[in-house]
Amino acid sequence: DLYSYKKECFECDTNHNYITIAFRDPVTGLRENDLQGAINYAYRTFCQILTDLENLRKALPSFGKSEDVQVARYIEMVTDVVVGTIQWSLECGRYGHLDVAGTTKAPNWGDVMFNMDPL
Numbered sequence: 273d274l275y276s277y278k279k280e281c282f283e284c285d286t287n288h289n290y291i292t293i294a295f296r297d298p299v300t301g302l303r304e305n306d307l308q309g310a311i312n313y314a315y316r317t318f319c320q321i322l323t324d325l326e327n328l329r330k331a332l333p334s335f336g337k338s339e340d341v342q343v344a345r346y347i348e349m350v351t352d353v354v355v356g357t358i359q360w361s362l363e364c365g366r367y368g369h370l371d372v373a374g375t376t377k378a379p380n381w382g383d384v385m386f387n388m389d390p391l
Contacts, residue, residue: 273289273314274290274291274314274318275358275361276361276366276367277292277311278367279366279367290314291310291311291314294310294313294314295309295310295313322354325347325350325351329347
């Protein structure tokens, strides 16, 4: 949703986007229409989820050699889905991250996600 928000905003179609939901959800503590706060919140939430996934992966007990291989492969596939979605969002052209020749631009995170505060 970080990558699609700008396009969806121009199309007046952001009601289902996580960024819009974040600044409307009282649990986040954000003001209504605090776009930058919602972008930062979404980014921090995403980073925390990835950190949690990695910590949980490291804490998994052994289920036996064969099962451990299957669990590791499953976690790898889940991670591939996340990475693949990000890569697709940047390379497909749908969200305007390609230059005129159709090649991927060097990421300009300000362009991709408006103004992202570093952690």
